[in-house]
Amino acid sequence: MATVESLGAFVIGGYLGPIAIIGLAILPAAASARVAGRLVRISLLLTLPIAISVVLVSVFTRAGVHVLFSIGPFDATAEGVDFAGQTLVRLFAISTSIGLFGLTTEPRSFVLDLERRGLSPRFAFIALATLEAVPAMVERASVIASAQRARGLDTEGSVRARLRGVLPLVGPVILSSLTEVEERSLALEVRAFGRPGRRHLLWRIPDSGTQLIVRAVLLLALVAAIAGRITGTFPSLP
Amino acid sequence: MTGRAPDPGAVSTSAIRTEGLVHVYDGATRALDGVDLAIARGERVAIVGQNGSGKSTLVRHFNGLLRPTEGRVLVDGADVADRRVAHLALTVGLVFQDPDRQIFAGKVRSEVAFGPRNLGRRGAELEGAIDAALVATGLDKDAETNPYDLGYSRRKLLALASILAMGTPIVVLDEPTTGQDARGVERIHRIVAELSASGRTVVAISHDMRFVAEAFERVIVMRDGRIVLDGSPAEVFAETAWPTLASTFLEPPLAARIGARLGLGSTPTDDTLLAALAAR
Amino acid sequence: MLELTGVSYRYAGYATEVLHDIDLRLADGEIVGLVGPNEAGKSTLCLVASGLAPASVGGSLRGTLTLDGTPAAGLATHELAERVVVGFQNPNTQRSGIAATVFEEIALGPMNLGLAVAETVERTREAIERLKLEHLVLRDPQRLSGGQAQLVGIASLLAMRPRHVILDEPTAQLDPAGTRLVGEALRSLAGTGTSLLIAEHKTDLLDGLCSRIVAIDGGRIVIDGPTGEVFDDPRLTELGVERPARARLAAALATRGVEPGVLAGALEDATR
Numbered sequence: 001m002a003t004v005e006s007l008g009a010f011v012i013g014g015y016l017g018p019i020a021i022i023g024l025a026i027l028p029a030a031a032s033a034r035v036a037g038r039l040v041r042i043s044l045l046l047t048l049p050i051a052i053s054v055v056l057v058s059v060f061t062r063a064g065v066h067v068l069f070s071i072g073p074f075d076a077t078a079e080g081v082d083f084a085g086q087t088l089v090r091l092f093a094i095s096t097s098i099g100l101f102g103l104t105t106e107p108r109s110f111v112l113d114l115e116r117r118g119l120s121p122r123f124a125f126i127a128l129a130t131l132e133a134v135p136a137m138v139e140r141a142s143v144i145a146s147a148q149r150a151r152g153l154d155t156e157g158s159v160r161a162r163l164r165g166v167l168p169l170v171g172p173v174i175l176s177s178l179t180e181v182e183e184r185s186l187a188l189e190v191r192a193f194g195r196p197g198r199r200h201l202l203w204r205i206p207d208s209g210t211q212l213i214v215r216a217v218l219l220l221a222l223v224a225a226i227a228g229r230i231t232g233t234f235p236s237l238p
Numbered sequence: 239m240t241g242r243a244p245d246p247g248a249v250s251t252s253a254i255r256t257e258g259l260v261h262v263y264d265g266a267t268r269a270l271d272g273v274d275l276a277i278a279r280g281e282r283v284a285i286v287g288q289n290g291s292g293k294s295t296l297v298r299h300f301n302g303l304l305r306p307t308e309g310r311v312l313v314d315g316a317d318v319a320d321r322r323v324a325h326l327a328l329t330v331g332l333v334f335q336d337p338d339r340q341i342f343a344g345k346v347r348s349e350v351a352f353g354p355r356n357l358g359r360r361g362a363e364l365e366g367a368i369d370a371a372l373v374a375t376g377l378d379k380d381a382e383t384n385p386y387d388l389g390y391s392r393r394k395l396l397a398l399a400s401i402l403a404m405g406t407p408i409v410v411l412d413e414p415t416t417g418q419d420a421r422g423v424e425r426i427h428r429i430v431a432e433l434s435a436s437g438r439t440v441v442a443i444s445h446d447m448r449f450v451a452e453a454f455e456r457v458i459v460m461r462d463g464r465i466v467l468d469g470s471p472a473e474v475f476a477e478t479a480w481p482t483l484a485s486t487f488l489e490p491p492l493a494a495r496i497g498a499r500l501g502l503g504s505t506p507t508d509d510t511l512l513a514a515l516a517a518r
Numbered sequence: 519m520l521e522l523t524g525v526s527y528r529y530a531g532y533a534t535e536v537l538h539d540i541d542l543r544l545a546d547g548e549i550v551g552l553v554g555p556n557e558a559g560k561s562t563l564c565l566v567a568s569g570l571a572p573a574s575v576g577g578s579l580r581g582t583l584t585l586d587g588t589p590a591a592g593l594a595t596h597e598l599a600e601r602v603v604v605g606f607q608n609p610n611t612q613r614s615g616i617a618a619t620v621f622e623e624i625a626l627g628p629m630n631l632g633l634a635v636a637e638t639v640e641r642t643r644e645a646i647e648r649l650k651l652e653h654l655v656l657r658d659p660q661r662l663s664g665g666q667a668q669l670v671g672i673a674s675l676l677a678m679r680p681r682h683v684i685l686d687e688p689t690a691q692l693d694p695a696g697t698r699l700v701g702e703a704l705r706s707l708a709g710t711g712t713s714l715l716i717a718e719h720k721t722d723l724l725d726g727l728c729s730r731i732v733a734i735d736g737g738r739i740v741i742d743g744p745t746g747e748v749f750d751d752p753r754l755t756e757l758g759v760e761r762p763a764r765a766r767l768a769a770a771l772a773t774r775g776v777e778p779g780v781l782a783g784a785l786e787d788a789t790r
Binding site for chain 3: 288289290335389390391392416417418419420421422423445447487488489492493496508511512515516
């Protein structure tokens with residue numbers, strides 16, 4: 001769904017296209033998953049840096065005739081503003097659709113579903129292990145911090161004192177992770193993680209008929225839009 | 239039962255005291271449920287109990303890593319409430335169970351130097367403390383070795399040396415004998431005895447009942463965040479205490495069980511059992 | 519049967535061998551205990567006996583390892599995994615890191631073997647029952663205590679139903695109750711024809727469990743014989759191996775001129 005919407009935002013020209021996508025598809029879906037508020041907030045935050053640079057670049061450098069104002073050698077044109085506007089709307093459509101995916105999909109289920117549909121177990125493992133790596137690291141770092149504080153490392157004092165604490169805090173995290181790698185990979189081999197071929201997974205991600213239909217419809221709509229754009233039969237939208 | 243009632247006169251001589259100590263994790267788990275405890279200076283105390291009994295939670299209050307939800311903790315007569323962990327490290331040294339969660343230096347010697355350095359030791363005093371710690375743990379010949387070139391059991395001894403060098407009056411050990419072979423256990427036993435002989439207080443968490451019975455003069459048994467037994471090994475491992483021990487899924491050392499079978503009274507260690515047999 | 523013949527082994531990048539001329543045989547259903555001081559080569563021997571050294575770890579092996587008649591030399595690591603498993607003492611490294619629950623963690627082994635779902639579930643249930651982990655099945659494997667994690671690690675290996683199981687200090691993190699639990703699980707496992715090699719410091723555990731004891735020092739096997747004989751051997755103390763309580767106490771009594779027979783009956787009762 002995210003892919004279709006992102007691509008759709010590009011294909012359908014003008015302002016109306018992306019806005020329609022956001023209004024008709026993304027936000028209602030977000031609302032039904034109860035993440036609409038968070039989605040809008042996060043997407044705005046994420047697109048802001050790019051948005052600023054897009055606006056600055058487009059407004060001033062886009063070739064245009066109707067000059068609105070000038071700063072030094074740079075002219076701000078109406079065409080530039082128009083282009084900037086359209087790009088911003090598209091960006092927002094993309095970020096909200098990807099954001100929707102991120103907020104509503106459980107990473108584990110996604111990876112396991114991919115494996116069920118043919119992704120190699122090894123890649124699935126790497127993806128899952130990466131996902132779990134961060135919480136495990138955080139846990140490890142917290143134990144290390146306690147141990148070093150118990151040896152008099154001051155984590156509440158001056159900035160200089162805290163800088164001196166970087167190596168004793170970060171060092172063991174890296175060292176212990178590295179030294180564990182060998183034994184970890186041995187333990188994985190023992191449990192046949194390296195075995196080529198498919199596995200029969202214990203998990204099944206529920207996939208309803210409705211979801212199947214929605215996906216099919218979206219895909220068809222996208223194909224039609226692309227075809228329309230290419231053949232030039234797509235109406236020009238404001 | 240909350241253990242021996244703290245003697246009012248003992249306030250000034252207690253190394254560690256807790257009063258009505260309660261600790262709740264995440265607003266839900268009651269890890270400590272009212273612990274009243276007084277440990278005298280120079281005492282050798284072992285704390286035993288199942289996972290979840292509260293032993294680790296309890297000792298982490300002694301150096302301020304955890305703060306009470308209710309109640310007080312006093313170290314050397316003063317409430318720990320206003321003291322930072324780094325400051326309490328001058329008084330209480332805590333050896334963690336997993337050495338790999340603290341080792342960061344490239345050489346054994348530098349690793350051991352970290353603790354005392356943080357406490358302000360310098361020069362000859364520092365070097366002397368490091369040397370003594372290395373000799374006690376049998377690492378003196380490996381002072382320039384990379385810690386990860388040592389096996390796991392010797393890295394555990396390194397973690398112990400790192401705390402010994404800090405010279406704290408109170409030393410807390412978390413499962414010091416796991417992973418050690420017979421010689422390693424003997425060494426730890428010797429270190430505990432030496433610490434106590436020099437007037438320092440030793441508190442150890444252990445599930446090795448034989449080590450506990452032989453190296454410590456006082457055993458505290460915990461269950462569900464409370465102290466259920468508190469006394470000498472002979473008292474705690476006596477037959478009358480077995481039902482309480484069983485309720486915590488602990489077993490007395492073999493020597494105690496044999497002594498009871500033979501009607502020899504409480505014989506928590508090999509030596510007391512043999513003495514009782516010889517005397518019969 | 520698992521058989522090591524004339525095996526010497528050197529780790530990759532090291533000049534000296536750490537195992538010398540090892541001859542060791544594990545018959546089906548046999549439980550053999552491996553004792554020795556730390557850094558004598560117990561862990562290396564476990565690695566070599568599983569074939570992972572050199573198949574995964576590298577290094578160079580002289581002599582042969584044979585698994586049920588097949589030489590291990592040509593086998594890929596997953597082929598080795600179908601015949602023999604080895605477990606280490608650090609529960610953190612035994613964890614896969616990708617399972618959401620203990621049940622999944624234990625199921626990963628059989629699942630990786632490409633077994634049908636029903637078979638995977640069956641083997642997982644069996645392993646859980648053997649180690650009495652029913653109360654932990656829905657827990658997050660990352661949030662277990664050291665002892666619980668160690669039990670889950672052992673169960674994860676047993677779920678693969680290998681012919682040979684090698685365990686390097688499986689009870690290091692366990693209290694006496696947990697140690698006894700593992701002992702019972704391994705005993706019942708051997709009853710199904712699985713052969714077991716257990717490296718341990720807890721000689722009391724080995725005393726009740728193993729039919730044979732092998733003592734290693736400086737990379738060489740110095741004693742190999744029936745449990746009773748080996749544990750009465752005074753050489754063990756010189757090696758730095760703590761003898762089991764009965765042998766220790768009997769020897770101490772003998773030196774004090776007390777009749778050890780007095781002890782025997784009480785010991786039987788006390789250790790039951």
